[in-house]
Amino acid sequence: MNRSSKILRYVAKRLIQGIPIILAIVVMNFFLLNLAEGDAVDVLAGEAGSATPEYMEEMRKKFGLDKPLPVQLAVYLKNVVQLDLGRSHRHDMPVTELIVDRLWPTLLLMTSTIMLAVGFGILLGLFAAINLNTWKDAMISVFALITYATPLFWVGLMMIILFSIKNDWFPTSGMENSAAFYEGLDRVKDIAHHLVLPTITLSLFYLALYTRMMRASMLEQYGQDYVITARAKGLTERRITFVHVLRNALLPVVTMAGVQVGALIGGSVIVESVFAWPGLGMLAFESLFARDLNLLLGIFLLSSVLVVAVNLVVDIIYCFLDPRIEVN
Amino acid sequence: MKLPKFMNAVIMTAAITMGGSAVQAQQAGGSMVFLVQPEPPTMAGYVSTSGPIGLLGPKIYDGLFDYDNDGKMIPVLAESYDTSADGKTVTFNLRKGVTWHDGKPFTSADVQFTIMEVLKKVHPRGPNSFKEVSSIDTPDAHTAVFNLGNPAPYMLRALSAYESPMVPKHLLEGQDIKSAKLANNPVGTGPFKFTEWKKGQYIRLDKNESYWKEGRPYIDRIVGRFIPDASTRAAAMEKGEVLYAAYNAVSNVEAVRLNKEKDNISVTTDGYSMINPMALIEFNTKEGPFTDAVVRRAISTAIDRQYMIDTIFFGYGNPATSALSSNFAATGLHAEMPHYPATGDIAAANQMLDDAGYKKDSDGVRMKAMFDLIPYGEDWKRGGQYIQQVLGEIGIDVELRYEDVPTWLKRVYHNYDFDMNLNYFYQLSDPVLGVHRHYGTNMIRKGTHFVNSSRYSNADLDALLGAGMTEPDAEKRSAIYMEIQEILARDMPVVNLFELEFLTVYNTKLKGAYGSAMGAYSSFADAYLD
Numbered sequence A: 001m002n003r004s005s006k007i008l009r010y011v012a013k014r015l016i017q018g019i020p021i022i023l024a025i026v027v028m029n030f031f032l033l034n035l036a037e038g039d040a041v042d043v044l045a046g047e048a049g050s051a052t053p054e055y056m057e058e059m060r061k062k063f064g065l066d067k068p069l070p071v072q073l074a075v076y077l078k079n080v081v082q083l084d085l086g087r088s089h090r091h092d093m094p095v096t097e098l099i100v101d102r103l104w105p106t107l108l109l110m111t112s113t114i115m116l117a118v119g120f121g122i123l124l125g126l127f128a129a130i131n132l133n134t135w136k137d138a139m140i141s142v143f144a145l146i147t148y149a150t151p152l153f154w155v156g157l158m159m160i161i162l163f164s165i166k167n168d169w170f171p172t173s174g175m176e177n178s179a180a181f182y183e184g185l186d187r188v189k190d191i192a193h194h195l196v197l198p199t200i201t202l203s204l205f206y207l208a209l210y211t212r213m214m215r216a217s218m219l220e221q222y223g224q225d226y227v228i229t230a231r232a233k234g235l236t237e238r239r240i241t242f243v244h245v246l247r248n249a250l251l252p253v254v255t256m257a258g259v260q261v262g263a264l265i266g267g268s269v270i271v272e273s274v275f276a277w278p279g280l281g282m283l284a285f286e287s288l289f290a291r292d293l294n295l296l297l298g299i300f301l302l303s304s305v306l307v308v309a310v311n312l313v314v315d316i317i318y319c320f321l322d323p324r325i326e327v328n
Numbered sequence B: 001m002k003l004p005k006f007m008n009a010v011i012m013t014a015a016i017t018m019g020g021s022a023v024q025a026q027q028a029g030g031s032m033v034f035l036v037q038p039e040p041p042t043m044a045g046y047v048s049t050s051g052p053i054g055l056l057g058p059k060i061y062d063g064l065f066d067y068d069n070d071g072k073m074i075p076v077l078a079e080s081y082d083t084s085a086d087g088k089t090v091t092f093n094l095r096k097g098v099t100w101h102d103g104k105p106f107t108s109a110d111v112q113f114t115i116m117e118v119l120k121k122v123h124p125r126g127p128n129s130f131k132e133v134s135s136i137d138t139p140d141a142h143t144a145v146f147n148l149g150n151p152a153p154y155m156l157r158a159l160s161a162y163e164s165p166m167v168p169k170h171l172l173e174g175q176d177i178k179s180a181k182l183a184n185n186p187v188g189t190g191p192f193k194f195t196e197w198k199k200g201q202y203i204r205l206d207k208n209e210s211y212w213k214e215g216r217p218y219i220d221r222i223v224g225r226f227i228p229d230a231s232t233r234a235a236a237m238e239k240g241e242v243l244y245a246a247y248n249a250v251s252n253v254e255a256v257r258l259n260k261e262k263d264n265i266s267v268t269t270d271g272y273s274m275i276n277p278m279a280l281i282e283f284n285t286k287e288g289p290f291t292d293a294v295v296r297r298a299i300s301t302a303i304d305r306q307y308m309i310d311t312i313f314f315g316y317g318n319p320a321t322s323a324l325s326s327n328f329a330a331t332g333l334h335a336e337m338p339h340y341p342a343t344g345d346i347a348a349a350n351q352m353l354d355d356a357g358y359k360k361d362s363d364g365v366r367m368k369a370m371f372d373l374i375p376y377g378e379d380w381k382r383g384g385q386y387i388q389q390v391l392g393e394i395g396i397d398v399e400l401r402y403e404d405v406p407t408w409l410k411r412v413y414h415n416y417d418f419d420m421n422l423n424y425f426y427q428l429s430d431p432v433l434g435v436h437r438h439y440g441t442n443m444i445r446k447g448t449h450f451v452n453s454s455r456y457s458n459a460d461l462d463a464l465l466g467a468g469m470t471e472p473d474a475e476k477r478s479a480i481y482m483e484i485q486e487i488l489a490r491d492m493p494v495v496n497l498f499e500l501e502f503l504t505v506y507n508t509k510l511k512g513a514y515g516s517a518m519g520a521y522s523s524f525a526d527a528y529l530d
Helices: A002-032 A038-049 A052-065 A069-081 A095-130 A135-149 A152-166 A182-223 A225-232 A237-267 A271-273 A282-290 A293-321 B005-025 B051-060 B110-122 B154-155 B230-239 B252-261 B293-301 B305-312 B326-331 B347-355 B377-393 B405-413 B461-469 B474-491
Strands: B032-037 B064-067 B073-075 B078-083 B091-095 B133-140 B143-148 B192-198 B204-205 B221-225 B267-270 B277-283 B317-319 B367-373 B396-403 B420-426 B494-500 B504-508
Touching: A002 A069, A002 A293, A002 B326, A038 A052, A038 B405, A069 A293, A095 A135, A095 A182, A095 A237, A095 A282, A135 A182, A135 A237, A152 A271, A152 B230, A182 A237, A182 A271, A237 A293, A271 A282, A271 B267, A282 A293, A293 B267, B005 B230, B005 B494, B051 B204, B051 B420, B073 B078, B078 B420, B091 B110, B091 B317, B110 B133, B110 B143, B154 B367, B192 B293, B230 B252, B252 B267, B252 B504, B293 B347, B293 B474, B293 B494, B305 B377, B305 B494, B347 B377, B367 B405, B377 B396, B461 B474
Parallel strands: B032 B221, B367 B396, B367 B420
Antiparallel strands: B064 B073, B078 B091, B091 B143, B133 B143, B192 B204, B204 B221, B267 B504, B277 B420, B277 B494, B317 B494
């Protein structure tokens, strides 16, 4: 059997395996979330100022919150199987619509952050490893340590103070200019302008991680027997580094990037909050406090699907980075 | 300086005329971006009195009247009203030529439907405000006659766009009002029309070109922005990205700093007198350590209210002196009561507890209690810590508990599983609207939020509350509320701490937005950008 059809079969198999995993996640999330005191009706009524018990009973009935938990779960699962994520009680809108609305700002921030963090992380790690134990290496290590240890919200606020208030280079927050409402190409530029500070803030943390990882991974590979063999064959150091060592050293970094895609959705809550970026993390955070369980379950479902999918993609990238790894 | 009444009238008229001629100088156009915090769940101000809805709703929906900063009624959808001699019939003469944003005419049928079918049935406070309204007659399209069971003087204080928005009958009739589509696609008669809601970002309203008031609104567009982080909100204000932030959306500490450092940023405490917020402690009077009124009086005596205001709220607030806010003094419904020392008296409080036989043990502790704190931010945590310290000095050892909103609401208003609870209530524009719910036996309602969670019940007080509600004579009413305040200062099921002063931070570029007693909950029809 040739390689590509092997990969296709592998993908199909993994996808089928993913279904029970995702269902199990849904069921577990459902019970975990229901452990929290109070429900969406309590929050809505609390915000409204006051509401009669009859009114609250009626709302619970309308939302289906008056039924026993197993029944609620069965109803939810039935809907999920039909690809219906239900309605958000708080927003009074279909969950799918709310999530899709927030998905693209999330993806925008996530992709730009990963590209920046992984790209620069690999470069810096590589550079540090090549210049091992020189001042350049030390500088990079110190930089990585500081960015890794600094709390994200503080970095974000400092960015705003430095680059938005002291120097009028970037807007403080938001995704678009809400006084101007640009259209077309101007809108793209405007969004890119708003994207700069949150991306830098969020990627600084991950950048440090990838730099240190890449450096360690390079050093480990340098010690391997195949490097000695390559040197004995008379290859140049440049060729050894970029063709042999680099490709092998990338494997753990790619693994890490794959794992972190999932974490980025939730982990960006702080950055989304500081920069008022309308992403999924913030939506999940708010729905937790509003006890908007349908919406929360929908977000969790999406992120579990995303993690399963990204892991699959990472496994396939392995095959290309290292032909010795085979799918089966 | 005291002027004769007619002189006042002359000056007022002159001021109005001058105000009118200044209109030419006011510029039309521009976008006004302001902070809305947090993002509202919907825009159904006729179902929910939630704060962020109040910031946007009154720009879209009009009320029958608005109120100026002195509490005077300003005609909006009603041009005038007339109360019958017995106080049981109130006739509203409605403005002619008003249309809804979808072009349909606004008529007395809308008023009738709004009050009888919407506010009286699904609004959180409407059943109270319009309790006495038994029916509404509509002799013609521009006259609405309210028939009351008893006189209800307080009703005229609840006609603002925030408290009682007028909603379109043709878009709600025959539907389940709580789940009607109107909630997310509001259609009103107000100066601004709803255009777009980008969840997590902003709500955009555009000028209503056919607004009934000639030449208004001045501003082309109002955008309410949601910024979750408090420091970023202050930064956006500092940079001029947003021009207006009310209800402490910019925290006191930042507001004071911006006011001092920036020439173009100013603060005001105006615009909250109809809301009338009061910080307080609710006690569980049925179970636990605070069933004895002596202990509650001692706690009220010990707390240094001025200290709390100065150190935690940056000096914004006034010490409470009674169960009723001093803002009610204008209508003769406020008097200073005992056990409300502004600066606290630890020795007197200790003495009260000693005399009542509460002995200190070897650690100096008379009793232990759990103290729940309203989960609305750091200020309240600090307030709780201060009170914890003071109570320690009078031998009451309290442990603080800070939970998230739904857990806290359930604990206090559903399970009654608390000893004492730090909170704040809106006393609103009349005690009937904002205060009765806290003390009446009929307001002990399990599962309803912000009512009588102390489960305090006193037949004498109930009778007085009933009398205060229907008494049309101002002097007699004042006497009734005097007695009410005396009973509450003695029994203290709730200890009032201080009258909160919320801060509105604004960019001086925004003008004309400060004339209404409703403050941020007003229409902004007269606002303009300089």
